[in-house]
Amino acid sequence: MTGERLNAPMGLLINRDQPVSFSFEGRHYRGYAGDSIASALIGNGQWLMSRSFKYHRPRSVLTMAGQDANTLVQLASDPNVLADRTPVSEALRVEGQNYAGSLEGDRDALLNHFGRFMPVGFYYRAFYKPKGIWDWWEKAIRKKAGLGVVDLNATAGYHDKEFLHYDVVIIGAGPAGLSAALTAADAGVSVLLVDENPVIGGALTYSRFDPAGVHADGLRNELSEKVLNHTNIRVMTEATCNAWFTDNWLPVIQGKRLYKVRAKECIVAAGAYEQHVVFRNNDLPGVMMCSAADRLMKLYAVRPGKKAVILAGNDEAYLTALALAEQGVHVAALIDMRDKAQDPALADAVAEACINIKTGMTVYEALPQAGNKHIRAVDVRAITGQGKVADQGEIIDCDLLCMSAGFMPAYQLLCQAGARLSYDDERARFEITDLQPHLHIAGSVNGVYTLNAVLADGKAKALKALELLGKAPAEPVPAVHCEKQMNYHWPIFKHPQAKEFVDFDEDLQIKDIVNATRIGYRDVQLVKRFSTVGMGPSQGRHSALPTARLVADATERSVSETGVTTARPPFNAEKLAVIAGRAFDPYRQSAMHHRHVELGAKMIPAGSWQRPAFYGAAENRLECIAKEAHAVRNKVAVIDVSTLGGIELRGPDAAEFMNRIYTFGFLKQAVGRTRYAVLTNEQGVVIDDGVSCRFAEDCFYVTATTTGVDSVYRNMTRWNAMWRLRVDISNVTSAFAAVNLAGPDSRKVLEKITDLDVSAQAFPYLDCHEADIKTAAGNIPARLLRVGFVGELGYEIHVPSRYGEALWDVVMQAGAEFGITPFGVETQRLLRLEKGHIIVSQDTDGMSHPGELSLGWAINRKKPFFVGCRSVDIVMNAKQTRKLVGFTLPADLRHKGLKPEEGHIVLRGDDISGNITSCEYSPALDAIIGLGYVGIDQADTGSQFRIRVSGGHEVQAVVTELPFYDADNKRQEM
Amino acid sequence: MTDTMVTPGDTLARSGLYRKIADAEFLSTPESAIAASYSADDSEQARNCGLCDLTPVIRTGWRGKTAAEHLQSLGYPVPENPNQALTKDSGETLVRLSRTEFWVLGSLQDMGTAVTEAARQPSPGSDCYPLFCQDSHAWLMLSGDHCAGVMAKLCGVDMRAQSFPPGSVAQTSVARINAIVVHHQVAGTDVFSLLFDAGYHAYLWDVLQDAMAEFSGAPVGVRAFGI
Amino acid sequence: MKILNCPLNGPRNISEFVYGGEVKQMPDPASCTDREWAEYVFYHNNGTGVVREWWLHAPSGYWFIAERHRVSDEVVRTYDPSELEQSEFFAAPPADVQEARQ
Known part of the structure; x- marks a missing residue:
């Protein structure tokens, strides 16, 4: 049954022609479309809606406006739903929450009688001794004091976000908001009007403004109609502005979308909360x-x-x-x-x-x-x-x-904006001051209550906003007067048997607040933390003022002196799904990406890129890597190095610029030659490295690490904003696709696809050339670099990225007769480790200077300047304390789970003297090899040091001369 | 441009996206292949909410103190201020990104062949450097009545017509990646060209498809623009 | 979210920008003392008042200078770095350093 309802015009929100049936606690009820769960239940005489948090006391509606926690109920997949805000719908299943047995006969209601054993601060003080006991208590307390039940199988559904931009955003569509909206919109600016209710009108929809009760309806109809039909106004109902952030950045939640609204001017007309x-x-x-x-x-x-x-x-x-x-x-x-x-x-x-x-x-x-x-x-x-x-x-x-008892302004958003809420103890009035220049308040939030004054205030604030927008009409700003007294100064009456609730959410009584002050908490913020007052779902909307009064009284101060607790975002509870929204998780793929996928590559992230780790099934990882490494060492293999950073420097001062940025000398670098390039920051710390290729007197192409290139590029452009050299700097990372063709047979593959003379004499180690790569469909312009990162004869081939896939295809075809094998990043990391090459940011940290990395050879100490030169001078002349060295361990340790991993510590006696940065099993050497920092006294070749590995075990490593493999570098230079 | 149908994986230059749009019919461009059409009513789709991969269309750019002069000598109009764009009658769109940086987006009429010609002209001796935008950046074109609505779900810049009229350019963040957004017109339809790091080609395509869904957006081919 | 006015791109959300540190004058690395150099590299003036800072508009790769009040967080002015003399960045201009050393 629907229960007996009052006659129209009562029932503004309900549609009596559309009954709906729903259930609460298993019993069936009927209401009308437009009913909230709470109104439908009360319409049926069902008052009890929830049990209180601590004492399990029966609770029912307090505000009918979603401002309290008394009506929190459970829906099938949604806990903690406000029954006075949530509409009923056909077949909706609603349950109570926080009770034992049934809502009507909650066994835990006995807790009501044990109140005196549960003083405020109880949890903090009672359950922590003896040690460990909290683990037991926590489960019990959470069960008794819990809110709803989370459906662990629930899915968030599709939530997303949208950016909106308005000249004027008005929070609250009561009479002040409507008046402000019309004034602003009539002047031709764009207006967004946000209100949490299903219809606009605010207090006009329910409050009686005159004894006869005739004025509000007419005014609401008139204003609503104008606002809803105004082309410059967008109305968002059932929407909540959940915070205020700098420069009027307003998160407005409506349904499953979070609107990020930017307002040039913001008028808060959010009203006031009636106080108990x-x-x-x-x-x-x-x-x-x-x-x-x-x-x-x-x-x-x-x-x-x-x-x-x-x-x-x-x-x-x-x-x-x-x-x-x-x-x-x-x-x-x-x-x-x-x-x-x-x-x-x-x-x-x-x-x-x-x-x-x-x-x-x-x-x-x-x-x-x-x-x-x-x-x-x-x-x-x-x-x-x-x-x-x-x-x-x-x-x-x-x-x-x-x-x-009175009304407290909806001050939350304004406090977040840095405004001050002050209280006049004499007149029991609130005032909000220190507003941001583009933030305005109108209506009862501004302490204005009589209807005419509220309308005038809305208009006045809109005119102020228009003036700031430079769109003010030639209209006088109305004067706003309101002497209406809304607050009774002391609506608090202590009772010897207590249960006079200050905070309904947390079941806090007068004595709980007063006791907190007796224990020594004088500051309202500390009282809040100790007593949890205002921490419940209603966030102090009703408890803040009586708490302030009680603290003021107990500490013999005024409310204006104690102040009230701060309100932080969010204003209302918000779902994580709304914040998460549609996830933007950008990733980059090289031009050859799909070829890797077709070849069964296991893809891993490298910065924002997706790269092949190795080719084959994840469970065969070690075998795959060993097979790929074997191909590089003995035949020919190819790796996609498109993700390598690339920076193009062009102009008459390009060499001078290189010389100032990197540690080496570049003025005399020959055209057609490459040179290792190390970058230090002003502290002298190594922050990146790469290969500098000089393709012309005034043109350098320099590589950078995959993850470092963006910051290298930014560094370069910032320095040149100061140096003002004649050089153009381009980040060409994505403009080039590239492969590294490596292995003893790589020359044979390359000579099949280019007319360039690639013989050892014509194209020696560290040369670079521009040449075409020939394909059946035409020639691809390419940059060829002879490099040695993995320690075998090898060539990097860089082409404009549009040709990347075609390059991969032609290399694979040409290499087929030599058994060419694609290899991945993990294999490359092993191969470079065998050659003792560092990876900046893996083998370096925020302190690594060139001396520690044995990179003194890559620093030109004679040139006048490079970034960090003075710091490098200072640290390299100072006493060195640690050094990055190569080390070796017996191969069989890996089968005992004793292989060191990155981050494991190096010991000197009982002290930590360093850490491991890279460590792998090398099939080529049949040993465990690695790089790590050790104390300077442990760094001599042949000396031994201890590493603490997983499980607290220690292993003994031997410092080994680098490189581990092919010590005289014959293979890469053949 | 030639009017031959091609298979996009057979050409020398390839858009990173061709597998995602394999259900389209492709036309050849000077070096590559471009989606010509998906269905018969592509043009209606394009006027409402369409997305078109223009990465194969030729584009170029110059940067340097003399870049504006060079542009003028090639017969291109020069937008007066940074972050403005002008479209030539022949369809090329000139985008000014800073005091000294200009991009030329090729016309759909010739798939940018004319730009290829211009790019061959030697740039003046000093302080005018050709840019790498053909390869460094992918080019997607959002078209129709809902461009601003789609972008509002991805980007914090107000792109409604009153604040971002045709000829506007924004260098901004779109779905957390850097992008250049150019508001221009093709065959009388409002379009937003998005130019962004080519590595993000597949990523942004999917993000845009998702954002377009509420406006019944769909991929369209160049035929939708009377090509 | 704060709005920062980029001299090239206009007002944008602060999330589009990267902070580049305070504008500091580099002492002449060839002649300054270790202490002067260390102060330049490691020490930061943490006073109140207006400070000059480097900011990068990431989507356009554009560096500029912002003058920001450290107490109010108000950005008083933003402008192109070319508006500052090189002597604001270097006690001894790098070109001179090079010539002097050669």
């Missing part, structure tokens, strides 16, 4: 904010009770009393904590509705039905002083208590 009164049992179902009762009636046509009591700290509560009476609720009394209403006419209207007004009084305690399931009556007492009440009171029966 702190008294005993203020958490019983049936106790709610005045605005919650308004919302139930106006938005959902749900009557919140039969017999109501109103607890007022301001005039707003009087309007709720009128609304309830109009909808047939018997209002037994209006208890006003103040001496009198601010607006006498309003008091008259309430009196005329035959509602008994009791001023200077409060509700001291709400009396529960059995099991605390609902409110049954209130104990009303006269207020005798701040927080003090008379000894005797009057019991008034009711099933609904609507309260309004």
